[in-house]
Amino acid sequence: MDWVFSAAVALVLLKLAAELWLAALNRAEVRRHAARAPEAVAAIMDEATYQKSVAYTLAKNRFGVGEEIFDTAVLIAVLASGMLPGLFTRVAAWGANGAAWPGALAILLAGLALSVPGLPFDWCAQFRLEAKFGFNQSTPGLWVADKFKGAALALVLGFPLLWALLSLVKWLGATWWLWGFALLFTFQLLMLVLYPKLILPLFNKLSPLPEGDLRARLMALAERTGFAARTIEVMDGSKRSGHSNAFFTGFGRFRRIVLYDTLLAQLTPEELEAVLAHEIGHYRRGHIPKMIALSAVTQLASLWAVAALAGSAWFNPAFGFREGDTAAAFLLAGLLGGAATFWLSPLTNRLSRKHEYEADAFARDALGGPVAMVGALRKLAQKNLTNLTPHPWFSGFYYSHPTMLEREAALNAKAG
Numbered sequence: 001m002d003w004v005f006s007a008a009v010a011l012v013l014l015k016l017a018a019e020l021w022l023a024a025l026n027r028a029e030v031r032r033h034a035a036r037a038p039e040a041v042a043a044i045m046d047e048a049t050y051q052k053s054v055a056y057t058l059a060k061n062r063f064g065v066g067e068e069i070f071d072t073a074v075l076i077a078v079l080a081s082g083m084l085p086g087l088f089t090r091v092a093a094w095g096a097n098g099a100a101w102p103g104a105l106a107i108l109l110a111g112l113a114l115s116v117p118g119l120p121f122d123w124c125a126q127f128r129l130e131a132k133f134g135f136n137q138s139t140p141g142l143w144v145a146d147k148f149k150g151a152a153l154a155l156v157l158g159f160p161l162l163w164a165l166l167s168l169v170k171w172l173g174a175t176w177w178l179w180g181f182a183l184l185f186t187f188q189l190l191m192l193v194l195y196p197k198l199i200l201p202l203f204n205k206l207s208p209l210p211e212g213d214l215r216a217r218l219m220a221l222a223e224r225t226g227f228a229a230r231t232i233e234v235m236d237g238s239k240r241s242g243h244s245n246a247f248f249t250g251f252g253r254f255r256r257i258v259l260y261d262t263l264l265a266q267l268t269p270e271e272l273e274a275v276l277a278h279e280i281g282h283y284r285r286g287h288i289p290k291m292i293a294l295s296a297v298t299q300l301a302s303l304w305a306v307a308a309l310a311g312s313a314w315f316n317p318a319f320g321f322r323e324g325d326t327a328a329a330f331l332l333a334g335l336l337g338g339a340a341t342f343w344l345s346p347l348t349n350r351l352s353r354k355h356e357y358e359a360d361a362f363a364r365d366a367l368g369g370p371v372a373m374v375g376a377l378r379k380l381a382q383k384n385l386t387n388l389t390p391h392p393w394f395s396g397f398y399y400s401h402p403t404m405l406e407r408e409a410a411l412n413a414k415a416g
């Protein structure tokens, strides 16, 4: 067996080993606390809710471990089988010699085919795991429709983009990745603007928060904090899940704040103000341009890597592809990239957690104290059965938000 292939498999297995180990650490930590909850927990959850959150965390953990092992086995089997180069050769024959579109199509077909084995896991996560803990609101019909829409969207958006990128390779040669970056980055900015307008509505209904006390109150808060919202939107998240959330999308003139209907049902007006102030905090502290800049750097590095790998004599052939086939290098980078970037996730999550602390502090200052924000976080933890005692290494690796107790401590620390 080729050493490049063996090294790739070793990287994939190394990531799996790290994930299984982190999951085991987290299970042990949660069980250790389950017998006697830390004092701070009592203020957040009653004993019954806490025990339910422990059971939910452990069930999700075990499910995740099974899924991870399965996904890894499928990936290695597919890479070893030679199926992918076979697919590429067949699809390439459909186009004229030198055409860029068959490569784009082959990448998308491979991606769709590779997503099929994981579908039963998706199904069980929704209709067994989430249902068991009372979160599932979706129906089999809706679930199937979502999958079809997702696949159609991947084709409709992915095909022209990949076709354009691969055309740049043909036209520009070695420097294609620089121009490819300009194309990809423009596409990303466009998607930030279009996503809430064109894509989100395919899956969910967005409606402006109706006139009334709550709206007046939230608009006044937005005004006061320098956000000047034109509208606050409500999304029917309850269509699929009882989990609640709020998020911020777009940038500049196109910024919008979306609250889940589940959140509106769960929080008091004061707590909703705190959540809105937190989201506005992300905007006012400049987190959005920072994250866009970070993703630009990542894109540039990834495209350079694809160009370098496609041009190398050792990468593509190790997996049965032709040297210089950029489409194949794109697919392989997509399949194997996670095994490398996984090790960077503690860093990116750390930056994200820093932003969350800043947004929390912004909300606290905007509301004149930590009470409403702490109240909102506590209620969200109860309703979502959040794990209150993750292992520090687990949360360090995976959590984009600080843990509930960390956020509460930070909110109270600088207050008063």
Ligand SMILES: [Zn+2]
Pocket (backbone or CB within 6 Å): 278, 279, 282, 355, 356, 359
């Ligand atoms: Zn946030």
